[in-house]
Amino acid sequence: MGRVTIRDVAELAQVSTATVSRALSGAKPVSPAVVDQVRRAADELGYAGNGIASALRRSRTDTVGMVVPSIANPFFTGLVEHVEHALQDAGRQLFLCSSRSDPELEAQRLRSLVARQVDGIIISPVHGSLSTTAVRRAADELPLVQVDRYVTGVDSDWVGVDDDAALELVMEHLADRGVRSAAFVSSQLTNSSTELRVAGFHRHAERLGIAVRERDVLLGEYSIEWGRQAARTLLADGPRPDAVVCADDLIALGMLQSCAAAGVDVPRDLLVTGFDDIPFAALSHPSLTTVRQPQAEIAAEAVRLLSRVLGAQDAPPSRVALRPSLTIRSSTSR
Amino acid sequence: MGRVTIRDVAELAQVSTATVSRALSGAKPVSPAVVDQVRRAADELGYAGNGIASALRRSRTDTVGMVVPSIANPFFTGLVEHVEHALQDAGRQLFLCSSRSDPELEAQRLRSLVARQVDGIIISPVHGSLSTTAVRRAADELPLVQVDRYVTGVDSDWVGVDDDAALELVMEHLADRGVRSAAFVSSQLTNSSTELRVAGFHRHAERLGIAVRERDVLLGEYSIEWGRQAARTLLADGPRPDAVVCADDLIALGMLQSCAAAGVDVPRDLLVTGFDDIPFAALSHPSLTTVRQPQAEIAAEAVRLLSRVLGAQDAPPSRVALRPSLTIRSSTSR
DNA sequence: CCTCGTTGTGCAATCGATTACCTGGATGGG
DNA sequence: CCCATCCAGGTAATCGATTGCACAACGAGG
CATH class of the missing domain: 3.40.50.2300 (Response regulator)
Known part of the structure; x- marks a missing residue:
């Protein structure tokens, strides 16, 4: 249970923790010999890193939160699958929550996602007005894209069907x-x-x-x-x-x-x-x-919009209504 | 976007960060007057806390990770809903991942959950042997319960049907x-x-x-x-x-x-x-x-087993096979 | 009046990784 | 041969919240 930290790796590889970090992440050049040494040490100890510590320092988690009204509804699970797929290509992970069609629970999930510092949120809000406050509050803190449904009174991106x-x-x-x-x-x-x-x-x-x-x-x-x-x-x-x-x-x-x-x-x-x-x-x-x-398109577009916002471009919010068949x-x- | 921290609250309330923390979490007694002052300051600033920082210090996240082979299969989504319900009563949140029936993706999800320091993992492993290494590795780090299916060669709790x-x-x-x-x-x-x-x-x-x-x-x-x-x-x-x-x-x-x-x-x-x-x-x-x-029972039992392990009692792993109908x-x- | 708790609060260390800044040595051009 | 440049790698600050320890104030019991 004794978790292995970057310090242990540094000790075994006989370098500083800074070098270990750089060697493993490739943030700055490190000589091949040292990289090798560090890799070996990390493997030997089974070093896995501490995502929490990393997230705290970098203030990003490479994780996107998604909130849907129900995971018993195959429409939403289909959407989730496509979103997960699209995110994977972007090297991000999905953190899925269900609001069970309850605005209160939804607000709680949103707060929790914000506290957990996800990089962005994709949400299909439960209610047109009861969800507004929670959605706005979340959107104030971080990039947010609405899918399928949207609430009134929040200027955020939206993708759905016409x-x-x-x-x-x-x-x-x-x-x-x-x-x-x-x-x-x-x-x-x-x-x-x-x-x-x-x-x-x-x-x-x-x-x-x-x-x-x-x-x-x-x-x-x-x-x-x-x-x-x-x-x-x-x-x-x-x-x-x-x-x-x-x-x-x-x-x-x-x-x-x-x-x-x-x-x-x-x-x-x-x-x-x-x-x-x-x-x-x-x-x-x-x-x-x-x-x-068009689930796949909705998902792809949602992820695209989110990445655009993550790229810090202050574009006006766009509302994309895709054609159904x-x-x-x-x-x-x- | 400028996130409000505990320091800001402390400053406004004219107390130390320690007191703010204690006032809000109730970990140690704080005089009612000060509690009130802190609450007011926190509300005024819209302080939400930083779950990441808190998690790092306390090394717990009040979050349980769940990995299922597919979220397109209503059996699993049913299970997930019940687990989420059961966890809610215990004041924990669910972090859901899909392994898409791919042992490699599954291993990645598990690593990621461990890195994110979830308090425990509930998993329905993809494969009886190909999943073993990843599951064992995760089980070495933190409490883990298998549901529905189990892998060979890992001594962990299991709940499923006979x-x-x-x-x-x-x-x-x-x-x-x-x-x-x-x-x-x-x-x-x-x-x-x-x-x-x-x-x-x-x-x-x-x-x-x-x-x-x-x-x-x-x-x-x-x-x-x-x-x-x-x-x-x-x-x-x-x-x-x-x-x-x-x-x-x-x-x-x-x-x-x-x-x-x-x-x-x-x-x-x-x-x-x-x-x-x-x-x-x-x-x-x-x-x-x-x-x-009996999905609800499977979910409830899984959560119960996980809590038991979280209570640090070193009980021998139990395998619970519920009767189907x-x-x-x-x-x-x- | 003098201890000895008790209670409320602050200081500063801590969690583990990242990174700004610094250092010392190698390299190359003039 | 000297100085500017560059590069690998180390030192230590930092992210934000929690918490062990210290301490002050106060009340009670002798």
Whole structure:
């Protein structure tokens, strides 16, 4: 357990700690013979360095923190994987936290990341306004990029998908299929993407002459269980709409399950669409028509933006909305 | 950007840095009046502390590192969520890394966690032998608990599921359903749980008189795609077994998809079982019969073991194999 | 009134690595 | 042959918070 320090290495290699540091990091030239000696000594002792001490002195950690609302949602884990990949190329590591859709927990995670001196933060904030203070406070301290969703009132970079364009794709596709009335199932959360999606839904429905009854807009949370529940509510009473537009795939998958259980045939009796195109969207029965988010591009762009800020260039914050595409599967194909 | 330090607070509150530290952490008694003064000063300056410096001095970080083979696999993300929950109660934070099923990357992650002085590590190692060196090295430095899988040759705590008992449940269930021959689809990875599952499959198949042809044991990786592929191989030629036992749900879900595409009716023509009981196992068509892992218990036990070791009690390493249960759904119910 | 705790606070060492600055010797040009 | 330059490598300050030790003030008990 006795940790081996740079001093031990220096002693064994018969040089100063400064030389050991330089030999191992290559910060300044050291003669090859000495480098070799130091390397050998370090190996022999199994020297691993102390990242904490190094971080304190250099005041950087080569680590980026990421905060997402949920790691049970494959959309976010997909995003995380891509971010991790992109960071690796930049020689950085990812420190992942989940805020579990709780602004309070989110604030705590952010504080903790700041205290741990990560070099930058990538966050998908929980809430459009309740998250503002914590996000701003973090953004004041270090580079911060928002992904997927953003909060109001913080001037930071953002990368995500063009939600309005996404809903346009969905609604036009449904219109093409002859849909005359539609329901919308989403989360209660008031955050940018959730709001833009519901707004887009209404806008394009109206434009295309698709009827929307007020009671057919159901708000709960982004989960399979809520999809199931919403389906039950929707199918329980009154005339059924021609289609159900879901704000994410988890909801849509829960919806499909309950439809099957209730004997409602999708797509014959009802069309269903999702959002995100998670891997499981292709596996349901029927397979799910959904909006594909360009995850890899979002991740790459987020990392690029972060590096730009790390490069200390005081560029104005940029908001990048990438174009989504529609993956058409059986849930809307008669 | 000018970070506020403890010195600034001390100056404003007109006390020494020692007093500020004690007032804020409560490590030693400080008179109420002074505490109040310090609190006020800290608030006014927005003092957040420097976790790095604190960690260096105290040589603890109140952080636990976790390394999993994949964060795209809902089984692991479920586990992570439960661990995070359990840690929160203990006032610790989680630092999550993915090894992407690559022993080399895994070793790097472990080194990095050790360098960052996390207080302990929870790991599900990639490989039974290739991961050994890295895991041992980490375990030499700090408390380490293995979950789900374990490597050979390292004396550390382990918590997981009783894989043999799990396969017993599966095979007896299949035997009850009149299955006379079975295939097994798993990952190539040689790690404890993978190996115990294939061994259990063979043992119980033999015991119950279920025939297994050598070419019906297919090894690839834990992914949906491999499940699809394996299905194609399995259905392509020769007589079809009565059942396919899959070593995880991702494989099983891919298998179901390909079966549907090939016009093979599950469960009429073929029974299929999975392993893990991820949320999506209930959503497939047909829904999947699978082994349920007691994730919450595994997580709680892992955290408990880690705390025990952190308490510096030199107890002998314990290996806890929890009992799995079988969730029976449509993929095995005629 | 004189010890002997007790309590609250400050001083300064400390954690381990990095790096600004300094030194001594080698090198090269004039 | 001398001086300017360069380079490897050492010395010690530094990052920011914590904490062992010292000390002052105060109260209680004899």
